[in-house]
Amino acid sequence: MTVEEASGPPTARGRRSREAIVAAAAELMEARGIAATGIGDVLRASGTGKSQLYHYFDGKSDLVLAVIDHQLERVLAAQPALAGHDVRAWAASLWELHRDGGGPFPCPLGVFSSQVDDDERWRAHQSGAFARWQERIAGLLARGQAAGNVDPTREPADLAVVVLAAVQGGLMLARLHRDLHVLDLALGAAVDLVRAG
Amino acid sequence: MTVEEASGPPTARGRRSREAIVAAAAELMEARGIAATGIGDVLRASGTGKSQLYHYFDGKSDLVLAVIDHQLERVLAAQPALAGHDVRAWAASLWELHRDGGGPFPCPLGVFSSQVDDDERWRAHQSGAFARWQERIAGLLARGQAAGNVDPTREPADLAVVVLAAVQGGLMLARLHRDLHVLDLALGAAVDLVRAG
Structure with a gap:
């Protein structure tokens, strides 16, 4: 069970906040590579706080999976x-x-x-x-x-x-x-x- | 003119030494990526000294070009x-x-x-x-x-x-x-x- 699943169904605002984090991470990882993108970079680029990010993701490893999903959705769309x-x-x-x-x-x-x-x-x-x-x-x-x-x-x-x-x-x-x-x-x-x- | 061209035709020993540096760099860059491979890593892996490496290469950027040539030769061979x-x-x-x-x-x-x-x-x-x-x-x-x-x-x-x-x-x-x-x-x-x- 992920952190997100544990916290119940996300609100619309929660979904937007999560999506803003993923979009910022995707842009950075696509431009610089996964290895060169740290959680700190994602926080700065998305303007979100650490506790907010860790509410949705266990850490960078978890975020990479969401970025892959995000890129697939972009590609298919x-x-x-x-x-x-x-x-x-x-x-x-x-x-x-x-x-x-x-x-x-x-x-x-x-x-x-x-x-x-x-x-x-x-x-x-x-x-x-x-x-x-x-x-x-x-x-x-x-x-x-x-x-x-x-x-x-x-x-x-x-x-x-x-x-x-x-x-x-x-x-x-x-x-x-x-x-x-x-x-x-x-x-x-x-x-x-x-x-x- | 590269450093190597300036120093005249390489000896057989010089060629082997240069090749050892390139082979070590190629192995590291293939495994970890170019960005994650530093000159220090190449020196340690090849057992060569800094002055020797800089005799053959201006720096990492120059070494990357030699690594690409090395990989192409491997692939074609x-x-x-x-x-x-x-x-x-x-x-x-x-x-x-x-x-x-x-x-x-x-x-x-x-x-x-x-x-x-x-x-x-x-x-x-x-x-x-x-x-x-x-x-x-x-x-x-x-x-x-x-x-x-x-x-x-x-x-x-x-x-x-x-x-x-x-x-x-x-x-x-x-x-x-x-x-x-x-x-x-x-x-x-x-x-x-x-x-x-």
């Missing part, structure tokens, strides 16, 4: 086309996200993968977050199969893994080379991998 | 099949590297990509290292085209980007999920992406 049946439209919408204002960007969730490797609790949580993203892609692909634009002979769950690998590797290389064309190639490949016929 | 013409054999050899002894492993070069994002000199060097890897893959694919087992209608350089993206994303997800099957799927997809017919 930015991809409404995941609820559709058109893989090509989804890939195009991803590309749009990275086209302007300093993109291609690192993946807000993917950047943590190498940083959670040594902490089994963090790693399992990050793995679970990616599994949820993969499930959403598998749903898109299954609807694509029903619509006739995705290869019907492959398991949507298997295809979802290779599509997400192409997206993650493509974002990593595009960001590294500061070259949007790389993302274009990787997303095109992801679409090619799943298409019917 | 582990893939002799890159010199061939058989993409499938190359993919199978990659899979073998990750099958035993605690694999799937993180990519020794790829793990640095998110860590060099804020330092333009490091990022450009890491980008150059990945460009060299891509060139080697493009060579493999061009020979595969000549041998008739790679799609002749695509540019080898473009295909190399999507293949390396699949490998990097596949390694990231396989390591995260601690699941070799994920690497299997990603490498299979990379082979599918380039094959003729």
Whole structure:
């Protein structure tokens, strides 16, 4: 049972306060890395007090799990086309996200993968977050199969893994080379991998 | 001109000493991250003196560039099949590297990509290292085209980007999920992406 569960259902104000802490922590950890972000930094950035933070979280380790959930929600919220049946439209919408204002960007969730490797609790949580993203892609692909634009002979769950690998590797290389064309190639490949016929 | 260039051609002993420093730094930075590795850690791990290290490197920033080169050489040396013409054999050899002894492993070069994002000199060097890897893959694919087992209608350089993206994303997800099957799927997809017919 977490501290939060012990204290009963949170109020709306409590939820906002908790969310402000998580959002500040997420921004810092995304920019500087998990290891370089201390509880003190999060308190200063969120303008919350120590006792308030410890009301919601056992400590930094607990906060990292909430940050991973927060990043997953951001990532999924930015991809409404995941609820559709058109893989090509989804890939195009991803590309749009990275086209302007300093993109291609690192993946807000993917950047943590190498940083959670040594902490089994963090790693399992990050793995679970990616599994949820993969499930959403598998749903898109299954609807694509029903619509006739995705290869019907492959398991949507298997295809979802290779599509997400192409997206993650493509974002990593595009960001590294500061070259949007790389993302274009990787997303095109992801679409090619799943298409019917 | 670097310190090393200024001091004339290195002796065999000098090369070994420099290499020992770089190997120790690479091991530490791969395990802990670049930010968490100080010059003092490298001196202790390599058993070299401060003046010796500063004979070869201006400082940590310089050492990071040498570590990136070192990791690229390790990565390429582990893939002799890159010199061939058989993409499938190359993919199978990659899979073998990750099958035993605690694999799937993180990519020794790829793990640095998110860590060099804020330092333009490091990022450009890491980008150059990945460009060299891509060139080697493009060579493999061009020979595969000549041998008739790679799609002749695509540019080898473009295909190399999507293949390396699949490998990097596949390694990231396989390591995260601690699941070799994920690497299997990603490498299979990379082979599918380039094959003729």
